[in-house]
Amino acid sequence: MNRRNFIKSGTAAGxxxxxxxxxxxxxxxxxxxxxxxxxxxxxxxxxxRLALQRSDVVVTAxxxxxxxxxxxxxxxxxxxxxxxxxxxxxxxxxxxNMVQREDIDGVVISTPWRWHTPMAVAAMxxxxxxxxxxxxxxxxxxxxxxxxxxxxxxxxxxxxxxVCYRRDVMAVLNMVRKGLFGELIHMECGYQHDLRxxxxxxxxxxxxxxxxxxxxxxxxxxxxxxxxxxxxxxxxPTHGIGPVAKYLSIERGNRFVYxxxxxxxxxxxxxxxxxxxxxxxxxxxxxxxxxxxxxxVIKTANDESIIVSHDTNLPRPYSLGFRVxxxxxxxxxxxKSLYIEGTSEQPHRWESTESYFEEYDHxxxxxxxxxxxxxxxxxxDFFVLHAFIEAIKRKxxxxxxxxxxxSWSAISPLSEQSVALGxxxxxxxxxxxxxxxxxxxxxxxxxEY
Amino acid sequence: MNRRNFIKSGTAAGxxxxxxxxxxxxxxxxxxxxxxxxxxxxxxxxxxRLALQRSDVVVTAxxxxxxxxxxxxxxxxxxxxxxxxxxxxxxxxxxxNMVQREDIDGVVISTPWRWHTPMAVAAMxxxxxxxxxxxxxxxxxxxxxxxxxxxxxxxxxxxxxxVCYRRDVMAVLNMVRKGLFGELIHMECGYQHDLRxxxxxxxxxxxxxxxxxxxxxxxxxxxxxxxxxxxxxxxxPTHGIGPVAKYLSIERGNRFVYxxxxxxxxxxxxxxxxxxxxxxxxxxxxxxxxxxxxxxVIKTANDESIIVSHDTNLPRPYSLGFRVxxxxxxxxxxxKSLYIEGTSEQPHRWESTESYFEEYDHxxxxxxxxxxxxxxxxxxDFFVLHAFIEAIKRKxxxxxxxxxxxSWSAISPLSEQSVALGxxxxxxxxxxxxxxxxxxxxxxxxxEY
Numbered sequence: 001m002n003r004r005n006f007i008k009s010g011t012a013a014g015x016x017x018x019x020x021x022x023x024x025x026x027x028x029x030x031x032x033x034x035x036x037x038x039x040x041x042x043x044x045x046x047x048x049r050l051a052l053q054r055s056d057v058v059v060t061a062x063x064x065x066x067x068x069x070x071x072x073x074x075x076x077x078x079x080x081x082x083x084x085x086x087x088x089x090x091x092x093x094x095x096x097n098m099v100q101r102e103d104i105d106g107v108v109i110s111t112p113w114r115w116h117t118p119m120a121v122a123a124m125x126x127x128x129x130x131x132x133x134x135x136x137x138x139x140x141x142x143x144x145x146x147x148x149x150x151x152x153x154x155x156x157x158x159x160x161x162x163v164c165y166r167r168d169v170m171a172v173l174n175m176v177r178k179g180l181f182g183e184l185i186h187m188e189c190g191y192q193h194d195l196r197x198x199x200x201x202x203x204x205x206x207x208x209x210x211x212x213x214x215x216x217x218x219x220x221x222x223x224x225x226x227x228x229x230x231x232x233x234x235x236x237p238t239h240g241i242g243p244v245a246k247y248l249s250i251e252r253g254n255r256f257v258y259x260x261x262x263x264x265x266x267x268x269x270x271x272x273x274x275x276x277x278x279x280x281x282x283x284x285x286x287x288x289x290x291x292x293x294x295x296x297v298i299k300t301a302n303d304e305s306i307i308v309s310h311d312t313n314l315p316r317p318y319s320l321g322f323r324v325x326x327x328x329x330x331x332x333x334x335x336k337s338l339y340i341e342g343t344s345e346q347p348h349r350w351e352s353t354e355s356y357f358e359e360y361d362h363x364x365x366x367x368x369x370x371x372x373x374x375x376x377x378x379x380x381d382f383f384v385l386h387a388f389i390e391a392i393k394r395k396x397x398x399x400x401x402x403x404x405x406x407s408w409s410a411i412s413p414l415s416e417q418s419v420a421l422g423x424x425x426x427x428x429x430x431x432x433x434x435x436x437x438x439x440x441x442x443x444x445x446x447x448e449y
Numbered sequence: 450m451n452r453r454n455f456i457k458s459g460t461a462a463g464x465x466x467x468x469x470x471x472x473x474x475x476x477x478x479x480x481x482x483x484x485x486x487x488x489x490x491x492x493x494x495x496x497x498r499l500a501l502q503r504s505d506v507v508v509t510a511x512x513x514x515x516x517x518x519x520x521x522x523x524x525x526x527x528x529x530x531x532x533x534x535x536x537x538x539x540x541x542x543x544x545x546n547m548v549q550r551e552d553i554d555g556v557v558i559s560t561p562w563r564w565h566t567p568m569a570v571a572a573m574x575x576x577x578x579x580x581x582x583x584x585x586x587x588x589x590x591x592x593x594x595x596x597x598x599x600x601x602x603x604x605x606x607x608x609x610x611x612v613c614y615r616r617d618v619m620a621v622l623n624m625v626r627k628g629l630f631g632e633l634i635h636m637e638c639g640y641q642h643d644l645r646x647x648x649x650x651x652x653x654x655x656x657x658x659x660x661x662x663x664x665x666x667x668x669x670x671x672x673x674x675x676x677x678x679x680x681x682x683x684x685x686p687t688h689g690i691g692p693v694a695k696y697l698s699i700e701r702g703n704r705f706v707y708x709x710x711x712x713x714x715x716x717x718x719x720x721x722x723x724x725x726x727x728x729x730x731x732x733x734x735x736x737x738x739x740x741x742x743x744x745x746v747i748k749t750a751n752d753e754s755i756i757v758s759h760d761t762n763l764p765r766p767y768s769l770g771f772r773v774x775x776x777x778x779x780x781x782x783x784x785k786s787l788y789i790e791g792t793s794e795q796p797h798r799w800e801s802t803e804s805y806f807e808e809y810d811h812x813x814x815x816x817x818x819x820x821x822x823x824x825x826x827x828x829x830d831f832f833v834l835h836a837f838i839e840a841i842k843r844k845x846x847x848x849x850x851x852x853x854x855x856s857w858s859a860i861s862p863l864s865e866q867s868v869a870l871g872x873x874x875x876x877x878x879x880x881x882x883x884x885x886x887x888x889x890x891x892x893x894x895x896x897e898y
Contacts, residue, residue: 185713186741258871260709260874262748264754265634267634292635303714304713305711325765334781334783335783336784348766348767350766423748425709425873
């Protein structure tokens with residue numbers, strides 16, 4: 001059985017995670033994952049750095065249109081004692097050549113949003129595992145492209161949503177699974193991050209120092225800000241919704257049914273330009289379509305509600321705003337507190353999450369903590385790449401898949417539709433075509449990956 | 450000019466708060482407010498107790514269908530060194546006789562929700578100030594009844610929303626008015642209070658001890674729980690929306706345009722009955738229509754958004770969940786923190802509200818703090834009744850009025866509509882019929898009331 005067919009039948013039959021092959025004895029595991037990278041800017045090189053720290057990864061090729069990104073990556077390889085690898089730099093479509101190589105098992109995609117789906121699709125079409133940064137798709141058609149391609153090719157598409165692996169997020173997952181919150185009722189999450197210094201810079205540094213974007217901007221300001229000019233909706237839902245989708249078993253016994261989105265006026269980005277570049281700066285005339293705060297409310301098939309906030313244009317402390325609430329208790333991350341009926345000592349009083357998060361620390365974190373330290377974003381980045389690599393090594397499905405990628409990413413286009421329709425409810429497609437009812441959870445079930 | 454015409458012209462012309470009549474010299478103010486009370490249960494007697502502590506109030510009559518409530522109230526009067534007053538106890542409609550008395554200036558209404566509007570209307574029709582507990586109305590027709598009656602009679606209808614006078618809420622109002630948050634963008638608020646021990650009791654005590662409600666319940670369980678059986682929507686929006694409406698100048702330069710509401714499944718109340726009364730208790734068969742968490746999102750004419758949460762059936766710590774966010778900063782009460790750009794020392798970091806709330810303590814609190822202590826609900830109850838009384842003494846408009854009562858209370862029926870329509874947006878009536886554009890703020894402008 002070749003890999004493609006193995007995975008195809010695994011996916012189709014819903015087998016879930018396979019156990020390690022019995023011929024692999026403890027301590028003698030020489031399985032390797034051969035990885036290629038599309039996009040080796042700041043984010044891609046973070047993944048590359050983690051890959052180079054592992055003995056079970058062979059980096060075989062890299063792709064970027066920016067020569068500086070390529071040379072920095074080659075430098076990382078040689079600094080790690082490896083040889084330089086094949087580089088694909090011949091224009092925006094050269095990734096299509098790279099993914100045809102036979103020495104690649106998986107492709108890590110860390111490019112501007114508009115390229116995520118075409119690149120993931122190309123990787124899967126070439127028989128490679130696709131690991132794609134967030135969000136994975138920008139339109140409903142792209143969401144379907146990910147699902148249809150993964151189903152047709154039998155290749156997994158893993159959305160590399162690192163926050164699913166945040167330590168407190170995983171401890172709460174552990175608590176959810178152990179029933180501490182009872183039956184889940186209501187969730188909150190979001191992306192609340194003052195990105196003004198990301199959306200604008202001086203064209204030389206990645207963060208701040210000026211009010212340029214687009215052609216004159218650097219790094220994310222080069223492409224990300226375009227979306228704030230042209231789109232009004234939740235542009236970046238997955239850091240919040242990913243963990244919540246895992247708590248609620250979305251696409252595995254549950255699904256998103258519909259959402260409403262409400263956008264405020266747009267003030268923050270223009271204010272920032274005027275304050276930092278002056279009223280006469282050309283960008284002070286740019287009209288930003290993106291409302292400063294977008295509030296989305298999702299209804300699920302199991303009759304829960306989820307508030308998803310998108311808030312990236314105003315001065316504020318970073319917060320993903322998690323809240324998990326069930327018939328037996330509630331957790332909120334903004335005040336680092338929870339309440340569990342019958343366990344919390346004082347009725348009607350918050351208590352610190354600290355002792356709970358120690359007690360319910362997820363087995364993955366317990367086992368791999370030392371490796372995760374320094375990996376980036378508090379260790380999350382280690383785990384998300386680790387999971388992609390371990391799935392490749394086992395030739396099995398990824399713990400986050402194309403259905404996850406599609407249903408989470410679909411929030412953006414659906415949110416834009418709802419905003420344009422004056423907050424009218426807009427239905428989610430059923431990306432599993434009915435399979436959500438019987439699919440089993442495969443995410444972080446043990447301490448392996 | 451008699452009082453009715455004075456107020457009518459004052460209301461119509463938008464004069465705002467009059468200054469004290471010049472004949473009233475400092476320290477020689479002998480103006481009195483003559484108050485009657487409809488409903489002297491637990492809440493009504495709290496107002497009565499505060500009224501009896503004041504030298505500027507004469508209590509002239511009380512009304513209740515419960516003989517015990519009447520006798521306890523008369524006892525409070527005699528204990529305070531006053532004579533017993535006329536009591537109206539002859540059935541549910543006897544309040545109509547009481548409000549006709551000529552020795553009443555204002556009527557304080559603290560009855561079950563369904564009676565608020567008819568009683569407030571009767572008071573205004575009789576030429577009396579109406580002070581009505583929250584929510585003031587249950588249906589859109591009742592909202593219009595309050596507005597139309599107040600306009601026609603020229604008598605004010607004050608919604609007695611005590612949270613508008615919470616100390617931190619007023620400090621934030623002060624900060625909003627001084628521009629610390631910049632232009633307001635997004636708000637959050639709600640009523641998040643585990644009311645299971647209020648909705649159910651043993652028929653003898655007000656809070657808990659059993660799973661009875663309706664005929665067999667006591668105090669609020671007697672009537673309030675009915676709404677959880679029969680209605681699905683935000684049943685109790687004003688504690689949250691009142692303060693937010695003041696921040697956003699609703700009905701005074703701004704207004705609510707539409708809302709969407711999303712309800713979760715209903716689990717908490719049935720669980721409580723089964724756990725505390727057993728699965729065979731007759732109430733275990735009751736189907737509760739009210740979803741455990743109701744999330745409402747309001748869009749305003751000035752293009753802000755407001756999330757309003759209603760969450761009364763699950764175990765959780767009390768929180769009104771305030772968030773005030775503008776172009777220059779953000780406050781959240783759940784973590785007692787704020788961030789003000791250019792003022793907060795560390796960028797992207799929350800700081801404690803403590804020093805801000807000291808610096809921006811509202812003049813009303815600074816002046817009346819000693820009187821507020823012990824008044825109930827942390828002093829709020831003193832201020833809300835104080836404002837009603839001072840408006841009566843000055844023969845002027847009340848700081849919260851019929852338009853406030855209508856637009857805040859309208860959230861309940863509109864929310865029910867939206868939930869029934871699968872979260873479709875539902876428009877707010879313009880209760881001011883266009884006057885909202887030019888009406889001036891009169892709430893808590895100084896240290897008087």
